[in-house]
Amino acid sequence: MIALNRAVAVSKVHGAAEALASIELLQEDPKLRDYYLLFAVRGHLLRELGRRADAANSFRKALECGGSEPERRFLRRRIGECGG
Numbered sequence: 001m002i003a004l005n006r007a008v009a010v011s012k013v014h015g016a017a018e019a020l021a022s023i024e025l026l027q028e029d030p031k032l033r034d035y036y037l038l039f040a041v042r043g044h045l046l047r048e049l050g051r052r053a054d055a056a057n058s059f060r061k062a063l064e065c066g067g068s069e070p071e072r073r074f075l076r077r078r079i080g081e082c083g084g
Contacts, residue, residue, distance in 0.1 A: 003029075004038060007045075016048040036065035040075060047082060056082035 003026055011019035023042050032038045043058030059079045063072060 001032075004032065004035075004041060008041060011045060011048070016045040020045045020049065034065050036062040036067045036071070036075075038062075039065060040071075040078075043075075043078060043082075047078070052082040 003022065007019045007022045007026070010022060020042070023038065023045060026032050026038055027042075039058045039062035043055045043062065046052075046055035046058055056079050059075045059082065063075050063079075067075070
């Protein structure tokens with residue numbers, strides 16, 4: 001969880017590409033593998049990099065992992081903003 005928060009901070013200071021690299025490593029962590037916020041953050045970073053299809057896929061994965069209904073509505077909007 002701390003590493004995910006750190007990646008968000010890294011994105012603000014060093015950019016989305018560097019933060020995305022650290023996020024990719026987190027997907028191997030069994031504790032975070034099914035954590036919807038990991039995929040939501042990943043989707044946000046991919047979207048910032050202009051990788052809309054990959055971002056939409058990450059937002060879909062976040063939806064599969066759960067979250068509250070307001071969070072799910074937010075993720076669906078993000079998928080729509082990515083074109084699908």
